[in-house]
Amino acid sequence: MSFLEYAPAPESTALLNLQSEYGLFIDGEFRAGSDPTFSTISPATEKRIATIASASTADVDAAVAAARRAYDSTWSRLSGRDRAKYLFRIARLVQERARELAVAESLDNGKPIKESRDVDVPLVAAWFFYYAGWADKLDHAGLGPNPRALGVAAQVIPWNFPLLMLAWKIAPALAAGNTVVLKPAETTPLTALLFAEIVQQAGLPAGVVNIITGAGSTGRDLVNHPDVNKVAFTGSTSVGREIARSLAGTSKKLTLELGGKGANIVFDDAPIDEAVEGIVRGIFFNQGHVCCAGSRLLVQENIHDEVVDRLKERLSTLRVGDPLDKNTDVGAINSAEQLARISELSEIGEAEGASRWSPACDLPSEGFWFAPTLFTNVSTASRIARDEIFGPVLSILSFRTPAEAVAKANNTPYGLSAGIWSSKGSRVLAVADKLRAGVVWANTYNQFDPASPFGGYKESGYGREGGKQGLAAYLAPAGLPSRAAERASGAAEIDSGNAEQGEAAVVAGAGGTAGNADSAGTTDTAGTAATEGDLK
Amino acid sequence: MSRLAVPKTYKLYIGGKFPRSESGRVYEVLGASGEFLANAAKASRKDARDAVVAARAAVSGWSKATGYNRGQVLYRIAELLEGRRAQFIEEITLAEGVSSSEAEAQVDEAIDRWIWYAGWADKYVQVAGNANAVSGPYFNISVPEPTGVVAIVAPQTSSLVGFVSAVAPALVAGNTVVVIASEALPLSAISLAEVLATSDVPGGVVNVLTGSPAEMAPWLASHADVNALDLVGAGELDWVQLQIDAAETLKRVFPPESGPDAATPSLARIVGFTETKTVWHTKSLI
Numbered sequence: 001m002s003f004l005e006y007a008p009a010p011e012s013t014a015l016l017n018l019q020s021e022y023g024l025f026i027d028g029e030f031r032a033g034s035d036p037t038f039s040t041i042s043p044a045t046e047k048r049i050a051t052i053a054s055a056s057t058a059d060v061d062a063a064v065a066a067a068r069r070a071y072d073s074t075w076s077r078l079s080g081r082d083r084a085k086y087l088f089r090i091a092r093l094v095q096e097r098a099r100e101l102a103v104a105e106s107l108d109n110g111k112p113i114k115e116s117r118d119v120d121v122p123l124v125a126a127w128f129f130y131y132a133g134w135a136d137k138l139d140h141a142g143l144g145p146n147p148r149a150l151g152v153a154a155q156v157i158p159w160n161f162p163l164l165m166l167a168w169k170i171a172p173a174l175a176a177g178n179t180v181v182l183k184p185a186e187t188t189p190l191t192a193l194l195f196a197e198i199v200q201q202a203g204l205p206a207g208v209v210n211i212i213t214g215a216g217s218t219g220r221d222l223v224n225h226p227d228v229n230k231v232a233f234t235g236s237t238s239v240g241r242e243i244a245r246s247l248a249g250t251s252k253k254l255t256l257e258l259g260g261k262g263a264n265i266v267f268d269d270a271p272i273d274e275a276v277e278g279i280v281r282g283i284f285f286n287q288g289h290v291c292c293a294g295s296r297l298l299v300q301e302n303i304h305d306e307v308v309d310r311l312k313e314r315l316s317t318l319r320v321g322d323p324l325d326k327n328t329d330v331g332a333i334n335s336a337e338q339l340a341r342i343s344e345l346s347e348i349g350e351a352e353g354a355s356r357w358s359p360a361c362d363l364p365s366e367g368f369w370f371a372p373t374l375f376t377n378v379s380t381a382s383r384i385a386r387d388e389i390f391g392p393v394l395s396i397l398s399f400r401t402p403a404e405a406v407a408k409a410n411n412t413p414y415g416l417s418a419g420i421w422s423s424k425g426s427r428v429l430a431v432a433d434k435l436r437a438g439v440v441w442a443n444t445y446n447q448f449d450p451a452s453p454f455g456g457y458k459e460s461g462y463g464r465e466g467g468k469q470g471l472a473a474y475l476a477p478a479g480l481p482s483r484a485a486e487r488a489s490g491a492a493e494i495d496s497g498n499a500e501q502g503e504a505a506v507v508a509g510a511g512g513t514a515g516n517a518d519s520a521g522t523t524d525t526a527g528t529a530a531t532e533g534d535l536k
Numbered sequence: 537m538s539r540l541a542v543p544k545t546y547k548l549y550i551g552g553k554f555p556r557s558e559s560g561r562v563y564e565v566l567g568a569s570g571e572f573l574a575n576a577a578k579a580s581r582k583d584a585r586d587a588v589v590a591a592r593a594a595v596s597g598w599s600k601a602t603g604y605n606r607g608q609v610l611y612r613i614a615e616l617l618e619g620r621r622a623q624f625i626e627e628i629t630l631a632e633g634v635s636s637s638e639a640e641a642q643v644d645e646a647i648d649r650w651i652w653y654a655g656w657a658d659k660y661v662q663v664a665g666n667a668n669a670v671s672g673p674y675f676n677i678s679v680p681e682p683t684g685v686v687a688i689v690a691p692q693t694s695s696l697v698g699f700v701s702a703v704a705p706a707l708v709a710g711n712t713v714v715v716i717a718s719e720a721l722p723l724s725a726i727s728l729a730e731v732l733a734t735s736d737v738p739g740g741v742v743n744v745l746t747g748s749p750a751e752m753a754p755w756l757a758s759h760a761d762v763n764a765l766d767l768v769g770a771g772e773l774d775w776v777q778l779q780i781d782a783a784e785t786l787k788r789v790f791p792p793e794s795g796p797d798a799a800t801p802s803l804a805r806i807v808g809f810t811e812t813k814t815v816w817h818t819k820s821l822i
Contacts, residue, residue, distance in 0.1 A: 126671065142664070237786070244783035249776030256786065413785070415811075432815045442817040449670035453678045457811045458763070459786045464812050467668055467678060477804070 006319075009326040011113045015100050021051040022189070024059055024213060025196035027066035028206025034059050035214065040189055043110035044323050044332040044367040052189050055212040060181075060221040063210040067152045067179040068227055070207030075179050076149060078205075080136030087132030087174060089202040094125040094167075097198065101191055105163055106323040108190035110332030110368070111286050113324050123448055124167040130450035131171035134471055138176065141471045146478040149177030150253055151229030153474065156219040158235045159185035159334050160289035160390075166192050168465045169232055170209060171450075176474035178230060181210040183222055187335050189213040220246075228252060230474060234291070237388075237414070237459050255463025255473045257291065257455055259388040260416030263409035264294030264445060265431065267402070268303045270421035274443060276310045279394070282419055282445040284318065284330055284372050288392040289338070291460075292417035294445055296385060297396045298405050304398045308376060311394075315372050316359040330392060333368040342370050342391030349375050349384035354395070380408060388414070402427065406434045415457030419445045438464070546576045546722070548583060548746060549729035551590030552739015558582050563747065565723060568633025576722050578747035584714065584755045587743035591685045591712040592761050594740030599682045599710035603658030609736045610654035610707060616731045617647045627723050628695045646700040649801050653704035656806055660708065664807045673819040680810035682710035683788055684763035687756035689716050689749050691769040691798050695724040701799035702768050703742060705806045711764070714743045714756060718769065722746040749773055757781035764788040764809045768799050 021037070023030040033053030040049050055063070075083070094101065101124070102117040111120070139145050153173045157165035162184055173180050184192035192211050199209045212218060216239075223231045223243050233243050234257040247254050264282050266275050282294025299307045323331035333339040350356050354375040363369040370391055378385050378395040385395050399405040409418055418437040420428050428442045438456045441447060448454065453464040463473045546565070547554040556562075561578035577583075598606070617624070621643050628639035665679040686706040691698025699717060706713050717725035729744045745752055750773050757765055758781040765782045767775050771792035782789050788809060793799060 241783055241786060244786060245780045248779030248783060258786070428817065432813075435813075438811060438813060440813065440815045442815065444674065444816055444818050447670075447672070447674065447816055449668070449672070449676070452668045452670050452676050452816070453812050453814050455812070457683075457813075461786060462788055467814075468666065469678065469812055 006327050008322070010322060011103055011106070011117075011324045011326060013103055013107065013324065016103055016107070017100075018050055018104070018190075022193045022213070023053045024055050024063070025193065025199070025209075025211040026059070026063045026207075027069075027210070028200065028204075030196070033214070038186070038215075040108055040187065042107050042367070043187075043334050044364070046366055046368075049108060049190060052193075052213045054214040055183075055218045055221075057221050059212060060218060060225060063181045063212050064152060064154075064222070064225045064227050066207035067181050067210055070205055071149075071151055071179040074205040075174075075208050076177055080138060080177070083174060083177065084132045084135035086202060086204055087128050087135060087171065090198060090204075091125050091128035091132060093198045093201055094121065094128060097194075098122070098125065101163060101194060103324065104194055105191050106331065109159065109162055109188050110323050110334050112328040112331045113326055114328070115286060120161055120164045123450070124163050127164075127167040127171045127450045131175040131471070134172075134468075135175040135177075138471070138475065141468050141475060143472060143475050143477045147176075147475040148478055150474060150476060151178060152227060153178045153180045153230040153232060154222045154225065154228040155180055155182040155232045156223060156235065157182065157184055159188040160286060160291070162188040163191040163195065165234055166195060168234075168470075172465070172470045173230075173232070173474045174208065176471055178474050179208045181212060181222060181228075183212050183214065183219050186213075186215045223247070231255075232463075232473065233257070237461075240461055253473075253476075255455075255465075256461035257463070257465060258416075258459065258461035260291045260293070260414045260456065260460050261296055261386065261388055261412045262292055262294045262417035262419065262437070263296045263298050263435075264419035265298045265399075265405045265409060265421065266300065266303070266307060267405075267420075267422040267424075267427065268300040269423045271423060271443070272303070272307065272310065275421040276307065276314050278419065278421060278443070278445045279307075279311060280314055280318070283394045284315075284392050285446050287330055287333055287370070289334060289390055290446065291388075291390075292439060292446065292454075293390075294417070294419050295389060295394060296409075297394055298399050298408055299396060300405075301398045301400050304396075308374070308396060311374060312357065312359070315374070318359065318361075318372055320361050320369065320371060321364060330372055333370050333391065336368055338390065339368040339370060342389055342393060345384055345387060345389045346373060346393055349378070349382060349393075349395070352379065352382045352384070354378045354382060354384060380411060386412065402431055406431060410434075410436045413459040416455075416460035417441070543574065546574050546726045546746070548577045548579055549726065549733065549742070549744040550583065550587045551593075551743065552733060554729070554733070555583075557747070558586075561747075565631070565720075567630045573630055574723060576726070576746045579745040579752060580747075581752070581755045584745060584752045585759070587714040587745060588685060588687075588756070588759050588761050590740035590743055591714050594712045594738055595682070595684055597738055598707075598712055598741045601710065603661065606708065606710065607654050607657035610657060610704070611651065613731060613735050613737065614647050614650045614654060616735055617643070617650065617728070620727070620731060623727060624696060624724055627727060631695055631721050631723055642695070642697050646696045649697070650700055650704050652801055653708050653806070656803070657708050660803065660806050660810075663803065664810065665812070668814070670816075673821060675817040675819055676814065678812050678814045680709065680807060681813050683809045683811055684711060685714065685761060686711045686764045686766060686809050687714045687716075687759070687762045688766040689753055689768065689770040689773070690718055690725065691793075692718045692720065692749070692772065694718065695721040696728065698769065698799060699725045699728065701801065702766055705801075706764075706766065706809055707741065708806050709810045711809055712741045712743075714745065714762070716745050716747075716749045716752050716756075716769075719747070719749055753778055754781060757787070758784060760785050762787060766790040766809075767792045
């Protein structure tokens, strides 16, 4: 038995109390969908976990109508202070059910339990906790006094961080005073449905949060629904483009968090041990199913061979396998479809002349698996240097000067993330200035925090999630006339439906004013209560 | 005996130079009472593309300049405008048929708006950016940076105020601009370009096209090297199609505005064409 061999240490699934079938969560209750159901499976075993409802166009209508009613009758009339308390409740319930959520996430998504347990779920709680505190402090969000909510938010999220993306979307939306209809990805609906139970436990007014499951067509119905005021999407650039096109000419506010091809730049004065760990974290974290993954490694030429050798050594120690095993480093690929895409692009990489390497590893016979893979001798023109692979595949390129590193890093239509490894602070800051990317990690990679804005330049999308910038994505300044109302009076094509929205928004603005004024005198009390809660 | 006047030739402003349209086309600009004022260049698709090339080439220098420096360069424009008040007042009087006191008020407003924006150049980062208190040993800061090349359809019913109100905010953050002037009221825009040409604004930072917005805007909206699109003056065009074209490269888009409040000065017009960059750096544990 070598030092790498461990006895299996699987996390127990006994604490899961899953239903065999889940409906749509609309207006505070689960109900059957009108379209044929589908199964969600474990990508590690291909076994069915649960049967999931599919929302038809009529179901989407019902969900949006429930969100609109909740917005008009309750949520927009509630004080910021009370919205905050609901969000704090959710944060606490997530913490209480953290292990269960982590197991469910790893089961449904295929990610290692140590990641869902130590990264995803703690961040989910942190996201709700952070935005909870904003709900009664919106005057300080940077939009001037008394900013107003937008109304009903339609949110469509991907399968790579199912529950975390839900938190990124729902927490700021509710804090700002919107109600939401969220559609989780087709392959990973499970934790969103458990979250619906948490919403019930928190006693959130019916219709404030609605979760509808289904395939791409459900998402399309949702974002194109005429009674939606805000659309937030995380996913591929091609779908983002389609949404931007379909929303042209409407008054819906749109934020998009799309693909990336992040450059991770290693200078010859970098702390190599940390850099190697950071490179591994950058691309093999979550099987590389990360939009901000450091999928292009740019190494200074004089240390190229050393870094590649050390990486190969490190990759040989990665444990690929059962996502529920606490020792697993790399889990299962989320779907057969994604596995096919990763395999195809890797074959193209070889065909285009790059050298492929993977450590020896035994992959399970069932489920979807892909061994961690490195490509060296990669040309900047190769598809594996340009296309988002969204898998555990690293393309390694080299550079000589900082200027060349910057030019290569920026040579992409994407602009989401980048990494810099160097011991020289002045160089780090100068390179960070020149990178056209929304998030730059220096001597670290793939760090996330609710206080830290995240989002892209160029074709990686627009808008930010996290921080006060993330809150602004769900607010409009009080002073500006509603664009919906403006359009309704200007454009004949847009009918009275939007005029109503415009009026609703104005009314909501007035409600928000009252709410904020109400909370202004008591902010201290609420703040103290929250702090005390934390200290316990 | 009165002196025979010397009329001005109005040309395009691209890359710091004043070319005629490569197409050789001009169109008649008429005064409010229908009299001939000038032949303005009717810019073509090729001119629009040349303007984008010039704007792209100017991004690096202009965006790298310090906010303090950009603020001074922009303030200098206001100084030059002030010195040319009489020329702008006369142009506006002829073009719009307003009284000279009304024209004077417009020029004053344009200059004052320009100064207001100039003053933001070294401040907007502090207001729109912030340090982030993350849960870990990291230095973490978010700052807005310019989006890049901004294409603008200037307000169509205003000679100078609308043009200034659309162009100045995009410049403050370090973006470069390709702007389609008002089709009917283009003369003040070209005169402003002459001011820019004699100022310290580098060539290519502002590029002014005159001619048909309906003809040129689609090329700019679909141009892959344009990062953002301000449709403030595009209300009479098929602006929904322009938004659809802009979605192909996920451009940031401002919608059309109408009425006297169009492009009212606001910090949002500056920050709307910026990108927030968040930088994390480890702190050692000591």
